Amino acid sequence: MKTDHPIYLFLSAGPEAFRILTGGLRLAGGYRFCSLTIKTLERRLDGILEPDGHEAPVYAIEFMGQPAPGAWYNLLTKIGLYGEQYPEREVTGILIYLRERDRPACPSWIGAPGATPFGVSLEQVLPDWLAREPDNPYVAALAPLAIKDDATLQAQAPALWRTVEGAPLPQAQRDLLAQVLEFWFFERFRGLTAKEIWAMLNLVTPIQETMAYQSIFAEGKTEGKTEGKTEGKAEGKADTLKRQLTRRFGTLPDWTLRRIEAAPVAQLDLWLDGIFDAGSAEDLIGREGGQ
Numbered sequence: 512m513k514t515d516h517p518i519y520l521f522l523s524a525g526p527e528a529f530r531i532l533t534g535g536l537r538l539a540g541g542y543r544f545c546s547l548t549i550k551t552l553e554r555r556l557d558g559i560l561e562p563d564g565h566e567a568p569v570y571a572i573e574f575m576g577q578p579a580p581g582a583w584y585n586l587l588t589k590i591g592l593y594g595e596q597y598p599e600r601e602v603t604g605i606l607i608y609l610r611e612r613d614r615p616a617c618p619s620w621i622g623a624p625g626a627t628p629f630g631v632s633l634e635q636v637l638p639d640w641l642a643r644e645p646d647n648p649y650v651a652a653l654a655p656l657a658i659k660d661d662a663t664l665q666a667q668a669p670a671l672w673r674t675v676e677g678a679p680l681p682q683a684q685r686d687l688l689a690q691v692l693e694f695w696f697f698e699r700f701r702g703l704t705a706k707e708i709w710a711m712l713n714l715v716t717p718i719q720e721t722m723a724y725q726s727i728f729a730e731g732k733t734e735g736k737t738e739g740k741t742e743g744k745a746e747g748k749a750d751t752l753k754r755q756l757t758r759r760f761g762t763l764p765d766w767t768l769r770r771i772e773a774a775p776v777a778q779l780d781l782w783l784d785g786i787f788d789a790g791s792a793e794d795l796i797g798r799e800g801g802q
Contacts, residue, residue, distance in 0.1 A: 517694040518574040522558045524687040531649045534636040540565040556589050568603045575608040582615045586628055604628025648678035652688040655695035665711055672712040697778055701797030705775045748779040760792045767796050
């Protein structure tokens, strides 16, 4: 499954997201954040932070959700293309990966003291953030990547949700962090339905009133639209996904069809976005009875 989108959402939530994701690096002054396609070879950077009205480094960020031996070279290529377009700018590259064992081995000089680009293993930095700043909503949004035991994560889910929803932040930033937290719960517990995950996250507020329902299940819903239209939208996307998966990988097992039919709109969108990167239907949807 593609994981670029939630990382983009997370970084767009402000400079605190950058501090958490990079293990403590702080932005000096104002920055503009966006995703950027390098025109020369049509290479897209997952995220780029450019100084807004002051002299400071540009940060080029790539997220590696799965092992990729050429990830350093990919990032170096993008930094070079960006620098070719903007030769007057100082560019610092950052490769973020889930597990330390996924860190690419070459080139060997990357990681030397003072070298750039540099890497950040979320497996190493997130547990420290949880220990030091458990009430930080930016930390809570990434907690499913740090808490390895499923039972522990399920027990802490309501508190994580409250940390994000009750944060003293603008509503737009809380919404972004809530979407990130939801995504990682869907990614972690692929065998559960949307309603089961919502129940895990929020045990008090009726599901129709939660941000999860509004942003995932009823995505695109405006005042006056009926629930039937939302369900129709999901059904149409589910049919498209099933058709594309069948065309690419052949006949799908029944459990895959059931999981697609039960998925909310946002999850279907993520699967549709990731279909051309998947090596099999299981890579995209998950395996029967689990993750």
